[in-house]
Amino acid sequence: MRSFSALFGLAWIFLALWQIPPANAQSGSAAQAGPAWYVAVSGGGAGSNGLGQEGWNRDSLCYPDMACFGQEPPAAISGYRWRYDIDLDNGAAFGLAAGRRIGRARLELAAGQQRNRADQQFTALSYYDGSPLPPPPDTPVDANARTRIDRVNLRQLSVNAYYDFPGAWGALSPYLGVGLGRAQVEIAGLHYSSEYQATEAAATVFDPPLEFYNSEQNADLKDNVLLWRLHAGADYALSSHTLLGLKLTWSGTRSFEATAGYDAHAQHQSDPGFANTNSFGGIRHWSAALTLRRILGN
DSSP states (O other): OGGGGHHHHHHHHHHHHHTSOOSSOOOHHHHHHSOEEEEEEEEEEEEEOOEEEEEEEOOOOOOTTSTTTTOSSOOOOOOEEEEEEEEEOOEEEEEEEEEEEETTEEEEEEEEEEEEEEEEEEEEEEETTSOBOOOOOOOSEEEEEEEEOOEEEEEEEEEEEEEEOTTTBTTEEEEEEEEEEEEEEEEEEEEEEEEEEEOTTOOOOOSSOGGGGOEEEEEEEEEEEEEEEEEEEEEEEEETTEEEEEEEEEEEEOOEEEEEEOSBOGGGGTOTTOEEEEEEOOOEEEEEEEEEEEEOOO
C-alpha cells in the first residue's frame, strides 16, 4: 500500500521536529494544561495468535500417488483445497507518531511495523468441492512435498485517539486509547514444492514421466486490510516536555487473501497463467513497547 511510505516520511518529520526546542518551557503541570503538538517513538515486543490458512486451485490432474492415477478414462477433477495451521513466534515492534494534545485528549497519526516468524503445519487436503480424497494406494511412487512460511510482517498506519489521566498514579499519568486504520499483511517466504520419483523396486515406465508432475511455488503474499486498535499505558515526565512511558496495545485485522502463480507446474502446459489462492484468518496481535514522547509547545 502506497500510504505506508508515510512511515518513512513520518520518520523524517520526527527527527526534524525533535530538534525544535519547546516554545515556552514551563513547569510540568503548565505544559500539561495547554494544547501542544508532539512526536513520539516506540519499540518493544509483539506477539500474535495463530493463523488458519486455506488455499485452493483449479488443478485438474490426478497425481501418481493418488487412487485415481492410471484410470481409463481419467477421473474428472475440478481442483484441490488445502488447509494449514500457522503458529507465530513473538517478534519485535517499532513505531513513530505525531499528534496534537488538547487538554486531556490527544489525536495522532501513527505508523509502525511488527514481524513474527511462522511455523506452518499441514492439517487437511481435499478436492475443490470439499469432498475427501480417497486413501492413498500402494504405488511404486515416492511423493515428497515441502511447505514453509518464513514470517508474517504487519505494517500499520492508523489514527489514534487517547484520553490522559494526569497524575492519577502519583508520578505516573495513565491513559486509554483507541485506533482505526489500515494494515498491510505480508506472508513472506511462502514455499511449496512437490517431487515424484519411482521407488527402487519399480519397473514401470511412466507416461508422461514422473518429472512432469513436479511443481514449485515461491511467493510473498500481501493484502491491505482494516485495522483496529486498543491502547492502555502510563507516562512518566522526565521533564516538562519529555515523557517516558509503557504502552500496551491489542490490535486486530480482518481476514485476507492473495493469489500467486507457480514457478513450475504441470498445468502450465495448458494454462501459462495457472495460479492458486490462499486465504488467511484475521490476525489478533499485542505489543508491549517503551515510548518516548516529546512535547513541542505549550
